[in-house]
Amino acid sequence: MADIPDKEDTDLLITDWERKQFLAALHNRLFWVGEKIPYFVEMEGKKCKLHDRVWELINKETISDDEKQEIEECIQLLKKKELIDELELETKEMTREEAKGLFDETAGLLRAIMDLREIEEGISKEKEKKFHEMFSTQRTEEIRRWLNFLKDAGKV
Incomplete structure (x- = not known):
């Protein structure tokens, strides 16, 4: 993401160009790489432990x-909050530091939305299952290669 200039420059208001950079980054295809789901988020006046709840749901075997x-x-609710944050990022007068903080929160909300959609659709469990199947297959192939190597070397 766009780097924040020197510390003494953080009190300066963001420029239109910097604002456009933040907004473009949110709409980038891989914006979520490295973004963290916020630990807490306030939605409709309630403070929610978003990170913990998403983590709990990801690790559940089945979803009721x-x-x-x-x-x-x-x-x-997260979509609604994300749109409000994005509108603020687009229109509100703010410092570079405030803009970076709002960008990070908004990107984290988008990441949470993506993760929740995957959970809802069962994609997370399916990806995990495929990974374990692939790992098991690769491990079996590796064992066969070692056995063939040892046979060829006359050790078995």
């Missing part, structure tokens, strides 16, 4: 109907 409903409601 109530949890699916909760995920859908959370996605809608």
Whole structure:
């Protein structure tokens, strides 16, 4: 993401060019790489432990109907908050430091939305299952190669 200039420059207001850079980064295809889901987020006057809740849901074996409903409601609230944050980033007069903080929060909200959608659709569990299957297959192939090597070397 756009670097923040020297520390003494952080009190300066962001320029239109810097503002456009922040907004463009949010719409970049891989914006979420390295972004962290906020630990806490305030939505509709309530403070939510967003990071912990997403982590809990990712690690569950199955998602109940109530949890699916909760995920859908959370996605809608996060979308609403993200749009408000993005509008502020686009229009509000702010310092570079404030803009960077708002960008980080907004990117984290978008990351949370993506993760929640994957959980809701079951993609997370499917990806994990495929990874373990691929790992197991590769491990089996590696064992076969070693056995063939040892046979060829006359050790077996």
